[in-house]
Amino acid sequence: VIMMGQAEHSVVTTCAYCGVGCGFKAEMKGQEVVRMVPWKDGQANRGHSCVKGRFAWGYTTHKERVLKPMIRKRITDSWKEVSWDEAINYAASEFRRIQGQYGRDAVGGITSSRCTNEETWLVQKLVRAAFGTNNVDTCARVCHSPTGYGLKQTLGESAGTQTFDSVMHTDVVIVMGANPSSGHPVFASRLKRRLRQGARLIVIDPRRIELVSSPHIKADFHLQVRPGTNTALLSSLAHVIATERLIDEAFVAERCEAKSFKEWRDFVSLPENSPEAMEEITGVPAQAVRGAARLYATGGNGSIYYGLGVTEHSQGSTTVMAIANLAMATGNVGREGVGVNPLRGQNNVQGSCDMGSFPHELPGYRHISDDTVRSQFERDWGVTLQPEPGLRIPNMFEAALAGSFKGLYCQGEDIVQSDPNTQHVAASLAAMECIVVQDLFLNETAKYAHVFLPGSSFLEKDGTFTNAERRISRVRKVMEPKNGKSDWEVTVALSNALGYPMDYRHPSEIMDEIARLTPTFAGVSYDKLDRMGSLQWPCNDDAPDGTPIMHIDEFVRGKGRFMITKYVPTDERSTRRFPLLLTTGRILSQYNVGAQTRRTPNVVWHGEDLLELHPQDAEDRGVRDGDWVGVQSRAGETVLRATLTDRVQPGVVYTTFHFPESGANVVTTDSSDWATNCPEYKVTAVQVTRVSQP
Ligand code: SF4
16 A cells, blocks of 8 residues: 555555556545555556546446345345345355255356456355366356366367467467457457567458558458358368478477377368468458468468457367467467457456366366365365366256256356356346355346345455466455455355354455465465565466466476367358348447446447448348347347448458447357357348337
8 A cells, every 4th residue: 555645645556447457546535545656566457557447337336236235035035134144145055945955056156257367266165065067167168168177188278378478579469359459458468469569460350450450550461261261260270380381390309299280281171271272261362371371381480369269159168279280280389479369358257267166177277177276275174075077157057947957156247147048148147046146136047046246346355367368466455345345255154154164264364275285376375465466377386486488398297199170160151131230349448248437427439239241131131220120130139320441351241249238149150160069159040121119
């Protein structure tokens, strides 16, 4: 805490929006924030910020914020305000009743990528130790779970390889399925600085994002891939690298498995993977693919940055592995300026995954069936843990509809608005008997809840977030929780009421437990974080100051493993009934489902989600700019206002998903990634028709 004269002081903390993890100084007058100032010593942002972190914190005092716990027996009843004790005891008794009636595995929990590492740790611990089941999953299921899977298979660790600063040493950048200018603005400005210095740029995206052509930047290649064909495109890039002898043979021989490399090279060299053969599938001219492949392989340090346009597909995990294959084949891993870099959407996606929020993995990405690892937790926690993986979020929904899953503890996640196929999610929730929602607002999911536990905002909590570069930063309480309890205290109280005692005096003690049980966090403590500013994991005896760049001398798994990444077409293809392909994204001033940005009065925000439609498709349908259009898919139908633009190609439409009224996820389907069940948000076959105003 830095004192700034009699009435003012400031507290250094971390932005709770995107995965850049900017440091801020909250300037305070008493318990009121006067302004948020980007922290010049913030190691992720170095004094920069975007409009969201700087101005969009007013939601913390919004009048719709719920500050009192509430319960109701049926979702058709009105909410009744109760004491914390009554709400928590009611939730605990309902969970125990359900387990008694339907079995131990009839309940589960969902952790949030918006919450701190410490809060997430406690929720997964509660589910495993107090509930006695592995039915715990994270909202990262619906965004970056393929990153965790794909990078672990190939490189051995479920995380990005670089620091953000590394981009200043790159010569060729591939940006794939990400729009950093909107989604990760502070990283985007660093990337643009490097591009203005002369680094070359390849954009792979169905949409002409801002980076493709802006006043001082022009991409060398924009591979405007047809939605759903990423894996085919990467196979054609790999084909050029393999057949034109652009492989870094020395790197591969020293660092990678010989057998998997040979199989991969034989596979990508097949004529069916050539850019010419793939052109009809991907829609990308073969010559552009050849040029981009040559540039990436021979242009010096090559780096790849990717986002949800890679992961949120039925082949999301395959595409992540194909990216890692490309980086290994060209020797672009293990030093500054190169690497494979997932741009994480939410502030703590990395952390929520690190903390063991997956039903098959304990913290640190160790499989629940590993007896040695499980016994460490059993000794420390004093319980017996189940050795079998639990249910993923989509499986919880299916089990609810089948009648075997009845109780859910959902912290900081609006699954009704953010998960695909809203109707399916809503029906699943309606079939449950006890849903506990812990959140700031009565969100869409709370409509199905029986217990509402008011959450605290990032300004009211102590803890840590882990950003997209594995950087663990402190979140510091700048004011007392307006609801009277920190989120971690609520989880502790619930666990105690369930009969599994938890006892912590401060989140620092939770971090001490994390460090004790998670090898990659073994050297992390609040004292060290205060001293160092932040730490990038792995941080342990081998790397006491953390690890900015991974896989330097060898891959975490030893030798890098190439994976065969055969293109399998998605079911979401254009048909006569649904001839257009819908893809989705975000805008700069809104954030995900808009729970916070829609409730901030500081600036005039964009007021609605729009459907981008190519003028040619619009003309075919008699749609003019600003008309209302119906968007129909096999899952459902919604209405949006059309904006005509050639940012999208003919045959492709695009929208954002910030407003519940627009209901983008009413039309997205429950197709999902084959390995992780990450939903296929990024491609939905739709029809668009002109309608009168809704
Ligand atoms: Fe917050 Fe991300 Fe903006 Fe930084 S770039 S201020 S972390 S939203």
